[in-house]
Amino acid sequence: xxxxxxxxxxxxxxxxxxxxxxxxxxxxxxxxxxxxxxxxxxxxxxxxxxxxxxxxxxxxxxxxxxxxxxxxxxxxxxxxxxxxxxxxxxxxxxxxxxxxxxxxxxxxxxxxxxxxxxxxxxxxxxxxxxxxxxxxxxxxxxxxxxxxxxxxxxxxxxxxxxxxxxxxxxxxxxxxxxxxxxx
Amino acid sequence: xxxxxxxxxxxxxxxxxxxxxxxxxxxxxxxxxxxxxxxxxxxxxxxxxxxxxxxxxxxxxxxxxxxxxxxxxxxxxxxxxxxxxxxxxxxxxxxxxxxxxxxxxxxxxxxxxxxxxxxxxxxxxxxxxxxxxxxxxxxxxxxxxxxxxxxxxxxxxxxxxxxxxxxxxxxxxxxxxxxxxxxxxxxxxxxxxxxxxxxxxxxxxxxxxxxxxxxxxxxxxxxxxxxxxxxxxxxxxxxxxxxxxxxxxxxxxxxxxxxxxxxxxxxxxxxxxxxxxxx
Ligand code: SF4
Numbered sequence: 001x002x003x004x005x006x007x008x009x010x011x012x013x014x015x016x017x018x019x020x021x022x023x024x025x026x027x028x029x030x031x032x033x034x035x036x037x038x039x040x041x042x043x044x045x046x047x048x049x050x051x052x053x054x055x056x057x058x059x060x061x062x063x064x065x066x067x068x069x070x071x072x073x074x075x076x077x078x079x080x081x082x083x084x085x086x087x088x089x090x091x092x093x094x095x096x097x098x099x100x101x102x103x104x105x106x107x108x109x110x111x112x113x114x115x116x117x118x119x120x121x122x123x124x125x126x127x128x129x130x131x132x133x134x135x136x137x138x139x140x141x142x143x144x145x146x147x148x149x150x151x152x153x154x155x156x157x158x159x160x161x162x163x164x165x166x167x168x169x170x171x172x173x174x175x176x177x178x179x180x181x182x183x
Numbered sequence: 184x185x186x187x188x189x190x191x192x193x194x195x196x197x198x199x200x201x202x203x204x205x206x207x208x209x210x211x212x213x214x215x216x217x218x219x220x221x222x223x224x225x226x227x228x229x230x231x232x233x234x235x236x237x238x239x240x241x242x243x244x245x246x247x248x249x250x251x252x253x254x255x256x257x258x259x260x261x262x263x264x265x266x267x268x269x270x271x272x273x274x275x276x277x278x279x280x281x282x283x284x285x286x287x288x289x290x291x292x293x294x295x296x297x298x299x300x301x302x303x304x305x306x307x308x309x310x311x312x313x314x315x316x317x318x319x320x321x322x323x324x325x326x327x328x329x330x331x332x333x334x335x336x337x338x339x340x341x342x343x344x345x346x347x348x349x350x351x352x353x354x355x356x357x358x359x360x361x362x363x364x365x366x367x368x369x370x371x372x373x374x375x376x377x378x379x380x381x382x383x384x385x386x387x388x389x390x391x392x393x394x395x396x397x398x399x400x401x402x403x404x405x406x407x408x409x410x411x412x413x414x415x416x417x418x419x420x421x422x423x424x425x426x427x428x429x430x431x432x433x434x435x436x437x438x439x440x441x442x443x444x445x446x447x448x449x450x451x452x453x454x455x456x457x458x459x460x461x462x
Contacts, residue, residue, distance in 0.1 A: 074247065075249060080363050103361070124421060128251075130237040160233065172226070173362055176224070181415070
């Protein structure tokens with residue numbers, strides 16, 4: 001059964017998510033990848049305000065292609081999340097709820113998700129054209145000079161995701177492969 | 184001697200990248216469909232279905248298969264009887280890449296390594312040139328995404344580790360990569376040569392039609408064996424668990440030194456893009 005969920009996530013909705021759930025996410029999310037994370041964490045270290053309030057929000061690790069004429073956005077799949085592991089615990093500590101990317105997370109992020117009650121979703125890496133179709137509006141809100149790595153606010157509809165790490169100890173990147181491993 | 188204008192090289196490079204980034208080869212699509220038939224994991228099946236749908240959509244809409252349209256890797260074989268006319272061949276290649284990434288609305292992902300300053304047009308390209316007999320030029324465009332490139336490894340084994348050591352190293356590289364390189368992957372392997380040549384062979388092996396066995400029967404057998412071992416790891420599509428961790432293993436080998444046994448693994452995601460043209 002595929003669950004419909006809405007971002008920003010409401011507490012009840014969030015509490016119900018378990019690793020292995022297939023969901024369709026609609027609502028508002030923010031893109032941010034390597035360079036944007038580095039800048040955000042530098043702003044935090046300097047005691048300055050972030051370009052958007054991360055409390056309760058979902059960040060999508062993505063750097064889209066430029067849109068072709070008439071399109072909202074170009075291909076827009078996830079990038080490898082583990083590169084953001086160095087920054088995520090700090091953002092989770094500030095109230096960031098959700099992260100979307102591809103591939104496993106390090107123990108420090110899994111722990112931050114459990115401590116703060118967050119969630120990590122897997123999007124399908126390399127399905128950039130398909131995912132672009134779920135994006136209905138785009139607005140660059142910060143770090144425009146970073147090009148593809150700028151922070152963009154995305155309005156998405158029915159973005160297909162799988163809950164990979166939940167706040168209750170579930171981690172599909174461990175459970176899934178363990179189930180299919182053959183010696 | 185045959186004259187080939189650098190303008191023609193520029194046009195060819197441009198059209199190869201325009202095609203490679205948007206149109207997945209029938210080789211990859213065939214392997215994805217075969218994997219979908221075999222895959223037992225429900226998540227694995229869902230991911231494979233999405234990838235097939237994505238690849239068909241991208242070709243239909245002429246959109247990039249993946250937003251990471253990669254670094255522009257080019258293999259160029261130049262016949263020794265060719266004379267390039269009409270300007271700098273290197274500049275022609277760069278212009279071809281620049282035009283393709285702009286015209287195709289592909290992502291500009293290339294920057295200076297330390298200062299991280301983006302060149303905004305995805306140049307420079309990575310060009311590997313070889314002089315061969317004849318009067319033709321063969322160009323292969325292989326845009327390479329970095330989710331998988333980052334998971335590549337070089338093992339400088341000792342001769343005592345032998346064939347078993349080589350096999351274990353390849354499987355270990357895939358295991359350590361886990362879900363990061365967008366499995367199902369194609370595993371490019373270079374055995375022998377020197378450190379840099381081993382990696383070049385590993386990359387070059389990825390320009391072969393995906394799943395086509397090595398012409399060397401010994402290597403073809405090793406490819407089959409490794410594919411089976413890798414698909415027992417359980418990593419599965421996107422690392423969420425399943426039987427399909429790799430679509431193929433491609434191996435190339437070269438003589439090496441009495442003191443060494445280099446093994447390079449160049450990891451290629453399912454967006455295994457490569458297009459070739461002969462001028
Ligand atoms: S690893 Fe390949 S499929 Fe995955 S995001 Fe990078 S280029 Fe795309």
